[in-house]
């Protein structure tokens with residue numbers, strides 16, 4: 001299970017009221033001794049370096065350790081032994097691998113609690129309509145964000161207001177799109193330069209009018225179209241049978 005998928009699935013189950021998620025529940029470390037007293041004693045004799053820790057465990061948490069998991073505190077052990085917590089952890093992990101005891105380290109993890117009786121997965125009464133609506137909303141939001149970021153022709157503010165269903169808002173006049181449009185309008189159009197550029201472009205390769213327009217920044221589209229039309233009228237450009245414009 002990928003963490004991101006699991007997270008979203010859990011969030012969805014939470015929205016539908018099946019589980020309750022809690023952040024960081026502190027779970028104490030737990031230990032249970034696997035071997036019986038006899039085997040443990042033999043292990044202690046053979047592995048003197050772990051003798052102190054095992055003794056400390058038994059002193060602090062008693063014989064219950066042989067019976068079931070007991071909550072322990074690694075830091076209490078480390079104080080008792082006057083060893084660093086790191087050392088205590090390392091020894092506990094070693095004893096776990098060696099099969100002397102079960103050791104579950106202290107954990108601070110988010111938890112999911114069931115708030116309803118358990119359902120088998122196929123019987124889980126998910127609210128399909130709500131799921132579908134949530135997905136649709138997410139898709140709409142994503143599309144809107146992509147449009148917003150990709151648009152070079154529609155005022156940013158208008159795009160934002162579109163999203164909030166206010167389609168008739170006026171252009172703001174200050175966003176990058178509005179400013180580019182203003183600049184294009186204000187700059188005296190260098191008609192001759194533009195025409196020369198278009199002739200050069202189309203001499204290199206004939207293009208459909210919209211392809212030629214697309215070579216220029218979006219705010220200049222109207223100007224470029226007008227220049228193309230002028231060049232056709234002047235007879236400097238002609239339409240090829242396939243609709244492309246070429247230099248005569």
Ligand SMILES: [Zn+2]
Pocket residue numbers: 155156157158171172173174175176177178179
């Ligand atoms: Zn704007």
